[in-house]
Amino acid sequence: METENKSIRRDALEKLFSQWLAAGKRILAPKKIADKTDFAWIRTLDEVNLDQVQTVQSPKTAIFPRVEELFSFKSSDGLVQIRDRDAAALGEIVVFGLRPCDAAAFAALKAIFTWDCPDRLFSARLEKMTVIGVACARADEYCFCTSLGGDPGATAGSDILLTDMENGQFLAEIVSERGRQAVQTASGLFAPAATREKESHLAKVEPGFNAKAIAPVLASLFDDAAFWEEQSRRCVGCGACAYVCPTCACFDIQDEGGSSGKRLRCWDSCGFQLFTLHTSGHNPRPLQSQRWRQRLMHKFAYMPERQQVLGCVGCGRCSRACPVDMNILEHLRAIAEAKP
Amino acid sequence: MSEADIFKPYLLKIDQVIDETPDVKTLRLVFVDEQEGRDFTFRTGQFAEYSVFGEGECTFCIASPPTRKGYIECTFRKAGRVTTALAGLEPGETIGFRGPYGNIFPIHEWGKKNLLFIAGGIALPPMRSLICNVLDLRKSFNDVTIIYGARSVADLVYKSELAEWAERPDVKLVTTVDPGGETPDWKGQIGFVPTVLDKSAPSSRDTVAVVCGPPVMIKFTFPVLVKLGFAPESIFTTLENRMKCGVGKCGRCNVGKYFVCKDGPVFTFAQLQEMPQEY
Numbered sequence: 001m002e003t004e005n006k007s008i009r010r011d012a013l014e015k016l017f018s019q020w021l022a023a024g025k026r027i028l029a030p031k032k033i034a035d036k037t038d039f040a041w042i043r044t045l046d047e048v049n050l051d052q053v054q055t056v057q058s059p060k061t062a063i064f065p066r067v068e069e070l071f072s073f074k075s076s077d078g079l080v081q082i083r084d085r086d087a088a089a090l091g092e093i094v095v096f097g098l099r100p101c102d103a104a105a106f107a108a109l110k111a112i113f114t115w116d117c118p119d120r121l122f123s124a125r126l127e128k129m130t131v132i133g134v135a136c137a138r139a140d141e142y143c144f145c146t147s148l149g150g151d152p153g154a155t156a157g158s159d160i161l162l163t164d165m166e167n168g169q170f171l172a173e174i175v176s177e178r179g180r181q182a183v184q185t186a187s188g189l190f191a192p193a194a195t196r197e198k199e200s201h202l203a204k205v206e207p208g209f210n211a212k213a214i215a216p217v218l219a220s221l222f223d224d225a226a227f228w229e230e231q232s233r234r235c236v237g238c239g240a241c242a243y244v245c246p247t248c249a250c251f252d253i254q255d256e257g258g259s260s261g262k263r264l265r266c267w268d269s270c271g272f273q274l275f276t277l278h279t280s281g282h283n284p285r286p287l288q289s290q291r292w293r294q295r296l297m298h299k300f301a302y303m304p305e306r307q308q309v310l311g312c313v314g315c316g317r318c319s320r321a322c323p324v325d326m327n328i329l330e331h332l333r334a335i336a337e338a339k340p
Numbered sequence: 341m342s343e344a345d346i347f348k349p350y351l352l353k354i355d356q357v358i359d360e361t362p363d364v365k366t367l368r369l370v371f372v373d374e375q376e377g378r379d380f381t382f383r384t385g386q387f388a389e390y391s392v393f394g395e396g397e398c399t400f401c402i403a404s405p406p407t408r409k410g411y412i413e414c415t416f417r418k419a420g421r422v423t424t425a426l427a428g429l430e431p432g433e434t435i436g437f438r439g440p441y442g443n444i445f446p447i448h449e450w451g452k453k454n455l456l457f458i459a460g461g462i463a464l465p466p467m468r469s470l471i472c473n474v475l476d477l478r479k480s481f482n483d484v485t486i487i488y489g490a491r492s493v494a495d496l497v498y499k500s501e502l503a504e505w506a507e508r509p510d511v512k513l514v515t516t517v518d519p520g521g522e523t524p525d526w527k528g529q530i531g532f533v534p535t536v537l538d539k540s541a542p543s544s545r546d547t548v549a550v551v552c553g554p555p556v557m558i559k560f561t562f563p564v565l566v567k568l569g570f571a572p573e574s575i576f577t578t579l580e581n582r583m584k585c586g587v588g589k590c591g592r593c594n595v596g597k598y599f600v601c602k603d604g605p606v607f608t609f610a611q612l613q614e615m616p617q618e619y
Binding site for chain 1: 393
């Protein structure tokens with residue numbers, strides 16, 4: 001559908017929150033807790049912090065929880081009963097206040113979880129999610145969305161994108177059918193937009209490298225062990241980058257609770273040595289440099305080729321979270337400029 | 341298993357436990373739900389996720405052939421948490437099973453060809469499904485040669501089948517154990533699989549070779565086959581990377597851009613030559 005432009009006042013937004021809650025929707029939004037801002041289930045607009053450049057964690061937990069029960073089971077006397085998760089019981093949610101990069105990241109998750117054979121719980125959560133993005137008024141040195149086709153005011157992935165016009169009003173770009181339904185339900189809270197000029201309210205992020213150059217260079221660098229060793233020398237394999245990443249989707253499956261317990265899907269990371277370790281002791285990616293290579297190849301070469309989507313949106317979280325100051329933007333620049 | 345619920349396992353009951361070696365067992369499994377059992381189909385080369393509820397899942401091939409209906413077999417070495425738990429189960433107990441996953445050995449393209457099967461140690465199971473499938477359709481193929489080696493006589497699995505294959509006039513079976521692994525009454529060969537292959541291989545003419553074994557055996561077997569005149573497109577193997585989901589999502593079994601679980605586990609040597617060494 002064609003994007004419709006509306007506007008909404010801050011006090012009307014507060015009413016909108018009340019309406020969502022009254023309708024049984026839960027709201028996931030950035031909330032400041034001590035010195036960190038992270039996504040949390042909130043009840044009022046006052047709890048929401050939109051001043052930060054970026055939350056520590058991404059909102060991917062909305063559709064890909066850190067630990068998710070796939071089903072539960074009961075065994076006794078050699079007999080087993082499986083109890084399915086009831087996808088219909090998953091509630092409607094609104095993810096509010098996420099940045100355009102995070103909104104764009106849902107497409108990468110969707111590509112993985114619906115590729116070839118759709119994941120039932122993921123698809124159900126996706127179906128019940130409304131995404132209300134807020135454009136970026138500020139960026140920092142780690143942001144690089146513009147290198148990857150995004151920008152601080154990009155609407156892709158949002159159902160409605162709000163831009164703070166700094167006069168008590170938000171420009172509301174109604175991007176999807178789901179967004180239009182949200183506007184219709186909130187009768188009277190949205191007004192016609194006085195202006196759609198938002199550029200002056202947006203952060204400036206200069207492109208840092210040529211993303212199109214990355215995939216072919218990566219392919220030619222695969223066997224350059226010295227290059228990957230140099231790229232990853234500092235990496236301690238902690239996996240923090242994967243945990244804060246809005247598109248990282250690799251997971252483990254584990255049982256918990258003994259013979260009458262649950263089968264769980266848990267976040268995992270290709271940075272861990274255990275990730276690929278065979279029981280025999282053989283490991284196809286024994287070196288940290290090979291695991292770093294896998295991280296970049298997966299996001300910038302394999303996913304574009306296999307799932308037609310980049311596995312990175314340039315949010316910069318991995319660089320901010322890295323305990324040894326690896327800055328992915330610098331690493332990607334080095335790759336884009338490498339002579340194959 | 342509905343298509344929409346990719347992680348929900350079938351329930352299978354252990355019908356029989358066969359001790360292959362001191363630490364290798366075969367389980368014969370039947371579907372708890374008979375209708376599910378009748379509807380279940382797979383093809384040789386495919387694998388599955390087997391689970392002990394409360395311990396977790398592990399990945400092995402289906403070791404029985406699709407031509408033998410009514411049950412599924414798997415063979416595994418007791419090594420980690422789940423296989424140790426599996427090894428402790430007795431007939432009548434229930435396990436989880438997700439599958440079949442992955443691609444197949446394209447035996448429908450091998451009609452009237454000679455077949456050479458080369459296996460090492462615990463890697464006979466994926467090939468046993470294939471060999472039994474071929475023997476059940478024996479008239480469709482020409483000469484069948486099986487070369488199987490293990491570290492020692494005690495490590496040879498499927499001893500009853502080996503005896504059966506040795507008896508068959510339409511199968512040439514060569515068994516070997518690593519030097520030092522022989523017993524006083526051992527009548528087979530002594531030597532590593534690639535060496536024995538070099539001495540006993542049939543002509544490469546109109547012949548398909550299938551190799552399953554530990555990475556080191558595969559590494560030394562491919563060059564011997566190439567030297568014997570096999571085209572890389574006529575040499576097949578299976579890769580065994582660690583897996584969790586089996587359906588191309590969990591992110592760990594990939595070799596370059598290929599998922600072993602979706603694009604494999606069966607690959608030709610020609611394909612492997614184009615793939616990075618991540619297996």
